[in-house]
Amino acid sequence: MTKRIWLLPWIGFLVSLPAAAAWQVNLSPGHTAIARDIHDLHMIIFWVCVAIGVVVFGVMFWSILHHRKSKGAEAHHFHENTVVEILWTLIPFGILIAMAVPATATLIRMYDSTEADLDVQITGYQWKWRYQYLGQDIDYFSVLSTPREQINNEEEKGEHYLLEVDNPLVLPAGKKVRFLLTSNDVIHSWWVPSFAVKKDAIPGFVNEAWVIPEEPGIYRGQCTELCGKDHGFMPVVVEVKPQEEFDQWLADAKAAAAEQAASAEQEWTLEQLMQRGEQVYNTSCAACHQASGQGVPGAFPALAGSPITTGDIDAHIDIVLHGKAGTAMQAFGSQLNAVDLAAVITFERNAWGNDTGDSVSPQQIAERNQ
Amino acid sequence: MAEDPQKGGFLKTLQSVLAAMFGVQSEHRRLEDFSSHKPWRFILMGLAVAVVFVVLVMLLVRWALSLGAV
Numbered sequence: 001m002t003k004r005i006w007l008l009p010w011i012g013f014l015v016s017l018p019a020a021a022a023w024q025v026n027l028s029p030g031h032t033a034i035a036r037d038i039h040d041l042h043m044i045i046f047w048v049c050v051a052i053g054v055v056v057f058g059v060m061f062w063s064i065l066h067h068r069k070s071k072g073a074e075a076h077h078f079h080e081n082t083v084v085e086i087l088w089t090l091i092p093f094g095i096l097i098a099m100a101v102p103a104t105a106t107l108i109r110m111y112d113s114t115e116a117d118l119d120v121q122i123t124g125y126q127w128k129w130r131y132q133y134l135g136q137d138i139d140y141f142s143v144l145s146t147p148r149e150q151i152n153n154e155e156e157k158g159e160h161y162l163l164e165v166d167n168p169l170v171l172p173a174g175k176k177v178r179f180l181l182t183s184n185d186v187i188h189s190w191w192v193p194s195f196a197v198k199k200d201a202i203p204g205f206v207n208e209a210w211v212i213p214e215e216p217g218i219y220r221g222q223c224t225e226l227c228g229k230d231h232g233f234m235p236v237v238v239e240v241k242p243q244e245e246f247d248q249w250l251a252d253a254k255a256a257a258a259e260q261a262a263s264a265e266q267e268w269t270l271e272q273l274m275q276r277g278e279q280v281y282n283t284s285c286a287a288c289h290q291a292s293g294q295g296v297p298g299a300f301p302a303l304a305g306s307p308i309t310t311g312d313i314d315a316h317i318d319i320v321l322h323g324k325a326g327t328a329m330q331a332f333g334s335q336l337n338a339v340d341l342a343a344v345i346t347f348e349r350n351a352w353g354n355d356t357g358d359s360v361s362p363q364q365i366a367e368r369n370q
Numbered sequence: 371m372a373e374d375p376q377k378g379g380f381l382k383t384l385q386s387v388l389a390a391m392f393g394v395q396s397e398h399r400r401l402e403d404f405s406s407h408k409p410w411r412f413i414l415m416g417l418a419v420a421v422v423f424v425v426l427v428m429l430l431v432r433w434a435l436s437l438g439a440v
């Protein structure tokens with residue numbers, strides 16, 4: 001009896017199988033026509049495989065049991081059987097063709113990105129997404145908004161931990177949206193499971209995908225191509241709105257862009273810049289240089305007391321605008337607007353005891369960012 | 371082994387090449403083919419069938435795409 005103890009883990013495994021269905025091991029059915037097609041294909045092919053498995057193993061076990069030695073079975077000795085060989089080639093061939101026909105039909109539809117109502121260029125950055133609505137003058141970055149405290153286990157993790165961003169991609173329901181995917185640095189991959197869209201974003205290369213979102217709502221996904229340190233910290237969030245609300249959002253976004261341009265002209269006080277700069281720092285800089293400004297020794301330099309943040313202002317502005325070749329320091333000149341750049345540089349020059357008292361204006365940034 | 375210095379013939383060579391591409395050949399025909407001293411007829415037929423196969427696949431893809439494009 002005690003020798004049967006090795007069975008226990010297996011029994012435990014079999015008992016846990018029904019529970020597995022509850023934690024969604026299967027492909028999700030998704031929320032678009034294509035996603036449902038893919039799910040159906042997946043299920044059809046799964047059941048074909050199950051049927052083949054049952055037949056093959058059924059015949060095998062039946063043969064083993066009924067032709068066993070104790071029943072006096074004698075092996076046949078023969079070298080070849082052309083008829084059987086032809087059959088076991090033709091039957092899988094037929095099954096594969098039968099599965100390929102619906103799969104090809106779906107693939108052809110997935111690749112047909114023509115006649116789109118809206119074009120959005122998606123660019124992967126380490127580690128954020130940039131969305132540009134082509135022909136609409138709307139261009140923004142979408143950055144993880146989960147607070148650092150949650151990531152560092154200093155706070156309770158939220159419901160959408162690591163799956164939330166500051167500015168989601170906003171799309172109209174019921175319209176065909178074409179995505180043009182590329183990357184600014186390394187290979188990323190833009191994935192929204194509910195849309196069954198998963199496409200690599202490759203530098204110097206433009207990939208296409210499309211979606212017709214059906215139901216308004218929020219859809220979440222992730223980068224699915226290991227792209228460096230913060231690969232798990234650049235989620236995709238898509239907000240689908242009804243057409244009228246989308247039009248309203250589009251108008252608001254354009255107005256906000258115009259206001260942004262105007263705000264670069266106005267005067268900013270040191271306090272205003274510091275306040276805004278801290279927010280910008282936390283979303284764009286703190287991942288490497290840390291909220292404490294101490295950096296990570298050996299990897300990312302400290303900004304507190306650094307010769308750059310306490311020295312020449314123009315040198316400081318230049319490194320933020322243009323990055324530093326050969327390091328992880330990116331060129332933020334194209335990623336942040338003039339006000340945010342002015343604010344974050346002002347913040348870095350006055351936070352963590354740097355106390356230079358320097359205030360950088362958006363106009364100064366604009367001049368050096370020519 | 372029935373030694374027959376047969377000429378082979380176009381159809382027989384084609385049959386052998388098709389059987390090779392399909393992956394199933396009877397032992398009898400295999401011995402017959404390997405007793406031949408003219409490998410070139412198999413090589414040339416193999417190349418020709420490969421070209422025909424590629425063209426067929428291309429036509430099949432075109433046909434499938436023409437069905438898909440609504």
